[in-house]
Amino acid sequence: MEQAIPQPWSKGVEEIGDQVVFMMKFTRNIFTRGFEWNEFIRQCYIIGYKSLMLVGITGFVLGFVMTLQSLPTMKEFGAVSYVPSMVTISVIREIGPVIIALTCAGKVASSIGAELGSMKVTEQIDAMEVSGANPVQYLVVTRILACCIMVPLLTIMADCIAIYGGFIGSNVGGHISAILYFNKALHSLAFSDLYPSVIKTVFFGFAIGFVGCYKGYNANGGTESVGVAANSAVVNASLWIIVLDAIAVQLTSIFVYN
Secondary structure, X not given: OOOOOOHHHHHHHHHHHHHHHHHXXXXXXXXXXXXXXXXXXXXXXXXXXXXXXXXXXXXXXXXXXXXXXXXXXXXXXXOHHHHHHHHHHHHHHHXXXXXXXHHHHHHHHHHHHHHXXXXXXXXXXXXXXXXXXXXHHHHHHHHHHHHHHHHHHHHHHHHHHHHHHHXXXXXXXXXXXXXXXXXXXXXXOOHHHHHHHHHHHHHHXXXXXXXXXXXXXXXXXXXXXXXXXXXXXXXXXXXXXXXXXXXXXXXXXXXXXX
């Protein structure tokens, strides 16, 4: 007699299958005629421009705090001159992309999940299908592609602001000229530090957009499911960012830094 699959496992397998089907729909609709350029530009504005303040403050505080925390330890070893290089490399390679991606997951993934979840609950998505529109192309493709483009741009901006925040932090307890600081900070960078961090932010953006769209598009069960979709979108997107970052670090260590 065949043994039934436990309910938690069957639910997990079913959700993985639904995500694969959703991914296939997204991939197929990328190459479908009639791309919604207006909606795509609007999503770039919402995801990118409306996140500038939050991302900018996060980047500044990141560089500022890292510098203040590093200075006492570096003074003990007489290596204060290495603080600009250390902060810059740490922010560019690892801390900046991950922190900004997690920030965007909290802001963007939740908003996408809540927006599409409310449209699903109020049957607006069903109405689009009945009227002959393509809701996947209009709602999903535009948001995911906008995330893939805007998250890297926001990360680059936050990295630049973080380096400036490090300069301000270096001048809190001492004094260093701007020319000397930025020469030390930028001289330590190499092209191999930049492109892996930018490439992985594209995948971070895809994870944020895909999870937010999937959770919102498949919300059901009334208005309560909208909050559940927004919350689960943030949790799952954050988890995927951490997993993707671990994979990216391993690949970068093997193929780039070695």
